[in-house]
Amino acid sequence: MGGLETKRKKHIMALFHRCAYAPTIAEFDKLLGKLKADGEPKVIEFLSRLANEHWCHPYFVGKRYGELTSNLVECFKSWIKNEHRLPITQLVDTIRVKLMDQMSNRRDSGLKWKTIICPKKDQKLGELFTLSKTWNVVRSNDELYEVHSDPFVSVDIGRRTCPCGE
Incomplete structure (x- = not known):
């Protein structure tokens, strides 16, 4: 969306986000129509190359559990940022050791809980x-x-x- 003013880019991105997370096909179709009406020719051309089942909830076959991003991959990459250049066998072993350490720390933390589930979730469950x-x-x-x-x-x-x- 190069060449567009910031306010216009934000508007189009917000519409795109609302389309992706629309709860129903009818709502998606309504928002997509608005996105195409408000969008630039580049946006319309970009959308024509995307299959709906790859980027929006109502058409996706299966479960996305509310996620449409690669944030988990980015999180994992930052977790192994110092080790990512290691040879594959050393990398796998380093990940194994990191996971063992993480599980040990979480087990120790969990043993201190006074409830069966995480205290924050227990509180939320109580409120609900x-x-x-x-x-x-x-x-x-x-x-x-x-x-x-x-x-x-x-x-x-x-x-x-x-x-x-x-």
Whole structure:
């Protein structure tokens, strides 16, 4: 997107991000139309070369678990930044030793916990449990449930849908 002003680049990138993480195909199509309408010819040409199943949630076959980036790879590269130039056998052995050390430290840390799960997640689970105490969940059939809360919602477990669309 060379040659575009910063504000315009940010707008187009934000639209691209919203398209990639759209919860439904209808929302994706709506956002993609806006991206193409607002985008430059370069953007439209770039999008025409991308298969939807490779870059956006609603078309992806499988599970992405909310991630569309290579941040994990970058994190791993920074973890082995001093060792990445070693011959492969030494590199693998160094990674093995680093993993052993990391697991040992985490085991020692975990032994100090007063709960079965990570303290931060235990706290979050407690907060969600307290919030859900006022909910009344009624099963309509094997896959459809009604959650009586504020607001009342219907959740389809089989289709993995609810009114929020996510």
